[in-house]
Amino acid sequence: MRSVIACLLLCATLLVSVDHGRAASPKSLKKRATNAAKDIYNAGGWKQAFATFYGDETARETMGGACGYGNLYQSGYGLMTAALSSTLFNSGYGCGQCYEITCTLSKHCYFGKSVVVTATNLCPPNWSKPSNNGGWCNPPRVHFDMSKPAFMKIAFWRAGIIPVSYRRVPCARSGGMNFKLSGNRWWLMVFITNVGGSGDIKAVSVKGSRTGWIAMTRNWGVGFQVFKQLQGQSLSFMVTCYSTGKTTVHNNVAPANWQLGSTYSAKQL
Template sequence: MHTLGNADTCQDCFVHSRAAYYPNSDDKGTETGQCGYGTFGSTINGGDVSAASNLYQAGVGCGSCYQVRCTNNNYCSDKGVTVVITDSGSSHNTDFILSRRAFGRMAQNTDAATSLLALGIVDIEYRRVPCSYPNRNITFKIDENSNNPHYLAFVIWYQQGRKDITAVQLCETQNFECRLLDRTYGAVWTATPPPSGSLSIRMLFRDDNGDETWVVPVNNIPQNWKPSDTYDSGVQVNA
């Protein structure tokens, strides 16, 4: 096994760090994470989620997946746990603050998980891995504070693969006019006011090498979109 100080120099190499877990009593993630996922952020990936410090990247890291495994041979499994970044935070020089569930799943068994949780903070190694959501397309969740036709905010769910979404365009489908949106925070994108008519949300994906590709959804968001509704893009980005 190779271990490097910089994850960017080797896609499959592990990086040494430390991890803690959310101090709340809930086994899963928080509903108030800085990525803006809400309830979805606590239950995605079965609740195996994490806050990140530097890997949050001002919101660009939201939705990315990492294999995290602790290094104490007495308690830890070789496989560790795969987590989705849903929040921002750090504690005592940690790169990850895992949900209690995810923290315990780094262990070999239930008894070892209890011992791990008692430690609170552990040495780990991690690497970026592709996110996988079988039978799910990228989905747009309209924020409940949106107000058609004056204000549109949405979050991108089920970001597959290991690429980052670095920019989003909102296109009015009748005249094909597009404009770049602001990343308000985390994975939340806004338009004030949005274009009229049905809308197409184009996403710019960047890979580890810096190569960028625009992805155009198959499905449009209808003209009569409503707050809290979800819309299936019809596409997956698994590479």
């Protein structure tokens, strides 16, 4: 009897070992990525935070910002944006993420209304003021400093600050992902905008038509750089999103005669 049990245990161990050593199939990897995406958007449901706004109805003050999107009309984000407190900004990994926000527990709320915003900027800490009285973006607070047009979708603007409920949602984008090239002959920097799905970016690699894949480093926001001479080569990019780990390859995004300052489009994540 003992020998039979030992044999069964050995067989089970071998089966586990074989299973762990087997390479995951493409179908399995796709399923994992899908499940990871579901976890992002469903985890914890609605959460609580506070929101303010900055700028005026034109949202002029929201252009540019710590993510490097520049003109938010040209980069595909428009007026429905927000600056995140550093807890959510996460050293730039929060750039491009989308949140649905609704006003709660305030007489200034437009109840039943919500707005989807894209994270395009950092709301920096104000250490000279307490977290509950002016230092709204001080860690570890979760706070959204919204564009005024976005804020006005959910509350009367004279409220100043409102309690809100928020949740992560997929980013719906029109058109493809955009790659804006800058730098000089020896230094290439690319800003990646109009990213759909999870909206965020963890890592980027570039490949010239005469090179292998070269890992780029994050310079700031959604700007990634490499110190390499790549002129005269068509450029391909490999992009990995931060939230799901999903990686996509975008072949021949920029033609061999690409120019600094130009923007080139590719398929969405």
